[in-house]
Amino acid sequence: AQSVAQPEDQVNVAEGNPLTVKCTYSVSGNPYLFWYVQYPNRGLQFLLKYITGDNLVKGSYGFEAEFNKSQTSFHLKKPSALVSDSALYFCAVRDGGSYIPTFGRGTSLIVHP
Amino acid sequence: DVKVTQSSRYLVKRTGEKVFLECVQDMDHENMFWYRQDPGLGLRLIYFSYDVKMKEKGDIPEGYSVSREKKERFSLILESASTNQTSMYLCASSSTTPLAGGFDRDTQYFGPGTRLTVL
Numbered sequence: 001a002q003s004v005a006q007p008e009d010q011v012n013v014a015e016g017n018p019l020t021v022k023c024t025y026s027v028s029g030n031p032y033l034f035w036y037v038q039y040p041n042r043g044l045q046f047l048l049k050y051i052t053g054d055n056l057v058k059g060s061y062g063f064e065a066e067f068n069k070s071q072t073s074f075h076l077k078k079p080s081a082l083v084s085d086s087a088l089y090f091c092a093v094r095d096g097g098s099y100i101p102t103f104g105r106g107t108s109l110i111v112h113p
Numbered sequence: 114d115v116k117v118t119q120s121s122r123y124l125v126k127r128t129g130e131k132v133f134l135e136c137v138q139d140m141d142h143e144n145m146f147w148y149r150q151d152p153g154l155g156l157r158l159i160y161f162s163y164d165v166k167m168k169e170k171g172d173i174p175e176g177y178s179v180s181r182e183k184k185e186r187f188s189l190i191l192e193s194a195s196t197n198q199t200s201m202y203l204c205a206s207s208s209t210t211p212l213a214g215g216f217d218r219d220t221q222y223f224g225p226g227t228r229l230t231v232l
Contacts, residue, residue: 009153032219043117043203043223044156051219090155092221099144099163099209100171101221105155 002027004093006104013081014112021076021107023091033074034092034101035065044090050074061085081111116140117224119204125230132191134227136204143208145187146221147171147179150201162187194231202227 004025013019025031032051036044048059055067065076076089088108094101120135136145144163148156148171158171160179168179176198180188187206191198205221 034220036221036223041122041226041228043225044205044221046220046222049220099207100146100158100161103148103156105153 002093002095002098002102004091004102004104006089006091006107008107009105010108010110012110012112015083016080019078019081019085019109019111021089021091021109023074023076023104024072025074025091025093026072027093027095030096031074032094032096032101033065033067035059035063035074035076036090036092037061038088038090038106040087047076047089081109083111083113085109086111117204117206117222119202119224119227121227122225123228123230125232126191126194127232128195130191130194130231132194132229132231134189134191134202134204134229136187136189136206136224137185138187138204138206138222139185140206140208140222141184142206142222143184143210144206145181146205146207147177147187147189148203148205149173150203150226156203159189196231198229199231200229202229 034049035047038044050057050067058064088106090106091104092101117138147159162168162181178190203226204224207221
């Protein structure tokens with residue numbers, strides 16, 4: 001079985017400050033981890049993924065995420081938030097042997113000017 | 114540059130109507146998915162297809178069926194629409210084989226969504 005948790009429904013941050021959106025996961029095998037972003041009335045867009053290799057993954061729009069196996073976490077980070085980063089962020093995980101990812105419930109990121 | 118398209122952005126139907134939602138992808142992906150998205154519930158998988166004419170039930174298949182007659186097209190059918198099927202419906206595709214053309218293996222590519230209202 002696989003599952004993912006995004007413990008915060010909403011994250012508020014001031015423009016220019018660093019941001020973190022949290023994600024923890026559970027899988028029986030090797031995890032494939034993903035972050036997606038959804039802007040209002042749009043589909044999801046891929047940000048970054050971890051399959052194997054370096055624990056720090058860099059993605060689109062200046063975002064990065066750190067894979068922490070011991071804490072089973074894959075938190076999304078950005079050093080300096082922009083108002084345009086305001087959106088809904090989804091973490092997803094799948095077992096390496098599966099085609100089908102499981103999504104978290106999403107975290108609404110609000111960046112204040 | 115559009116890769117996954119959905120037939121309608123907004124749709125309003127009456128209770129009991131048969132509803133077809135169409136999804137087309139141009140990336141030659143084997144896998145296609147239908148999700149519904151509801152506030153506070155995230156994305157829930159309705160059906161999944163890993164090849165033409167092949168389908169598997171997801172987490173919430175009740176009240177839905179699917180059709181995949183061609184590799185690029187995956188249709189979601191609501192046999193008799195009900196008000197509790199009012200939702201945002203998202204289609205996605207992915208591949209698990211090495212791909213040319215710059216598309217990323219394992220990543221899901223999503224359509225823009227169809228917001229369905231059943232009255």
